[in-house]
Amino acid sequence: MSTAEVLASVDIVALRLSPGSQHLQVLLHKREREPHVGQWALPGVIVNGRTADASLDDAAARALAEKAQVQPQHLEQVGTEGNAVRDPRGWSLSTYYLALLDPAVQVQGPQLAFHDLGNLLTGKQALPFDHRLLVERAVERLAAKSLYTSLPLYLVAERFTVLDALAAMQVCLGQAVNGTSVRKRLERMKGEGWVEDTGEKHQPRLGRPQQLYRHTPREVRGFVFDRSLLAGG
Template identity: 75%
Template structure:
């Protein structure tokens, strides 16, 4: 690679709720080629003009299809990181995306695996390039938008309870939330058609039956609330 070339890539930070619904997991892929062959990294693709990616979003869709092997419930561009040191091949930049997955998302490729998100952020799982940093940046975006939007609902199964929604929000924020405040948000979303009462209930092993809801987004954008979920100073 010559000193005048810049290596451009698109990388995907794909998240799902863990089976216990109390924390998030990030999807990683074992690299097949150098540099860093054999290491776990974010699934991504090179954007170099030899593949017919006409947009960054198109390249992100290719990365999801070819490398991550998943179909997200939500996808958004988060940012771009670039410098002369992140890749041993020379100057490079990565445009990275947040993808939210259904909690039942399964993978059938032995080169793919879910890892605990906090372990990656805390560098207990070391990734090549600056992928730990990219994961951290995406987590910051997710937590920030959780305060003002319906984004965590894209992590839930098709039918969910209020407690499921509470678990998703707390996993995104990394802290507890007031159940009453979240119930009010769900009521607001239901009034506007973003959440539907299915008329069904589930029966947990312990406790009372719980009402089942369905997330019914109105368009491609998440719903934005006019105030934070947490009180000021929290």
């Protein structure tokens, strides 16, 4: 690559709740060519390379279709990182996106797998390039927006309970959340048409039946509350 060129890519930090909703998992793609061939990395594509891209969003859609092979419930651009050392091929930059997936989503083939977020953030599992930094920044964005938006609901199943919503919010924030605050948020969203009561109930093995809700978002950015979740909002 010429010293006058900059290698531009789009990378996807795709997250789902693990079975049991105890922690987050990141979708990784096993690299098929150098550099770092055979290593697990974020699914991504070179922008406007062999395939023309009209925009960064188009490149992100291509990365989701070709590399990640998933359809997210929510997708947003987080930021761009670039320097002369992140890629051994030379000066490069990555515009990275946060994608939130249905917890039941499955991947096919040996090139795709979900990996524990904690192992990636602690370095127990290494990532090539600066992909650990991209994951960190995306998770920070998710935690920050979970305080005052409905973003965690994009991680729950189509039909969910208050406890499902509570678990998603706690995982996104990394700390305990007041259950009453979650119920208040769901009721407010229901009043605004963002959540609907299915009229059905989930019967756990122990305890009382739980009301089932459905998330019905009306805008891409998610529902915005006027108070932080940790402030009892």
